[in-house]
Amino acid sequence: MKNLCIILAVLFSILTGYGSAHALEDMNKLTIDSFVLTAEKDLKLQNQQELTRYLNEAPSSTPYIDRMEFRTETQEFDLEKQKYSLRLYPKGWGETRYTRQVTELASQSCRTEERDYYNTALKLRYELVLDYLESRTMVDLKQQLAAVCEDRIHVLKKKSAGSVSFDISDLISAEELLTDLRLELVGLENKITGIEHEIAVAADSQRPVAFDKTPLIPISVIEKKIHELPQEAKVNNVKLEDQKNKMDLADSKYRLEQAKNRNYLNFFQVAYDSDDNDDMEKACSIELAVKLPFINSDQDGVNLKKINFMKERLQYNEEVRALAEKKISQTRSLDRLIRQYTLLEANRQNGNAKVSLKTYLKIDGMDPLNLLKIRESIIKSDLQLEKTAFNIRNRFIELMDIMGKLPEKPFKNYIL
Numbered sequence: 001m002k003n004l005c006i007i008l009a010v011l012f013s014i015l016t017g018y019g020s021a022h023a024l025e026d027m028n029k030l031t032i033d034s035f036v037l038t039a040e041k042d043l044k045l046q047n048q049q050e051l052t053r054y055l056n057e058a059p060s061s062t063p064y065i066d067r068m069e070f071r072t073e074t075q076e077f078d079l080e081k082q083k084y085s086l087r088l089y090p091k092g093w094g095e096t097r098y099t100r101q102v103t104e105l106a107s108q109s110c111r112t113e114e115r116d117y118y119n120t121a122l123k124l125r126y127e128l129v130l131d132y133l134e135s136r137t138m139v140d141l142k143q144q145l146a147a148v149c150e151d152r153i154h155v156l157k158k159k160s161a162g163s164v165s166f167d168i169s170d171l172i173s174a175e176e177l178l179t180d181l182r183l184e185l186v187g188l189e190n191k192i193t194g195i196e197h198e199i200a201v202a203a204d205s206q207r208p209v210a211f212d213k214t215p216l217i218p219i220s221v222i223e224k225k226i227h228e229l230p231q232e233a234k235v236n237n238v239k240l241e242d243q244k245n246k247m248d249l250a251d252s253k254y255r256l257e258q259a260k261n262r263n264y265l266n267f268f269q270v271a272y273d274s275d276d277n278d279d280m281e282k283a284c285s286i287e288l289a290v291k292l293p294f295i296n297s298d299q300d301g302v303n304l305k306k307i308n309f310m311k312e313r314l315q316y317n318e319e320v321r322a323l324a325e326k327k328i329s330q331t332r333s334l335d336r337l338i339r340q341y342t343l344l345e346a347n348r349q350n351g352n353a354k355v356s357l358k359t360y361l362k363i364d365g366m367d368p369l370n371l372l373k374i375r376e377s378i379i380k381s382d383l384q385l386e387k388t389a390f391n392i393r394n395r396f397i398e399l400m401d402i403m404g405k406l407p408e409k410p411f412k413n414y415i416l
Helices: 002-016 020-027 032-041 043-057 095-160 168-203 219-228 238-260 299-350 352-361 368-402
Strands: 065-074 082-090 265-273 284-290
Touching (some): 032 043, 032 095, 043 095, 095 368, 219 299, 219 368, 299 368
Antiparallel strands (some): 082 265, 265 284
């Protein structure tokens, strides 16, 4: 309903001539929301959805019969001496039940893998958005830092003219710093180009990227959400669900292999001999084949299935332990980073550099180099603050992935 209202509003503005250019411009840009929502159309996810549909629609096996054979035998090449038989091979004791379990678990595992693909696609898009915006922010701040450095070089060159006592090392250091900043900017621009290509591939769109840093989730909101999370160490997510499905599936396959070896009734046969058609009691016969239980030719297959189940169980238990440790580690790391961010933000608002700059701007005849040093200190503080903020957001997405929150329905954008 919401999407319909948006479409109608856009159509109305276009038809009435109000805001038509602005509406068309927005539709032709790739925003954060529109990009993250492309996870639902991810190519790997669509392939997995096709596999899930096939498993849901695939015909099931015959419940109690493994196979059925119709046989005919001609004696002495005489068609009047024809013998017909129908042979049924029953499944082993419990084989039907475990076959049904294997089929259901395979289908469930496929659905879980579908959610896992969706989760992976979402996480990739969150990471690309944050990486792109962080790189853009770093470019803006590094450009400001380079401008300050250029001004310092300009002032130093003026001071060096006609001054015998001028220390040339200050000018050399400033020029080296400017060179390093320009190289960093080239590297960042190249990185942004690469990220834009990854975004275009993920979105399957050539629309220009129009990500805006302004609506990103504030650090204070992240701090509040972390404190609202359950305190128990044990957590669950779609990857752990997938591993549990693999363990249960391996267990069912092992039990199915055991059941196959319990096919004590090997076959049941009803035969009709046309040569004795005058006497139905002689013409018809029933044959049973019973398998002796102390002979087991396929024990190796059972052992291999048991080993595979034990490996999957070990992997699942290891994943549970590792996931709990990862959750604790990420939470503690986020707590430390948030405290660091809070201190940096307080210093930025009330720090000596900012106060000094306001003071020095009111003083006539102030040395411009001192002003530039203060300005440089403020920009470096901003750099550290922004790096910490993006680090927190990235770790928050990682924590939401650990907690299994990303693919939950209804959809929630965890970076806005």
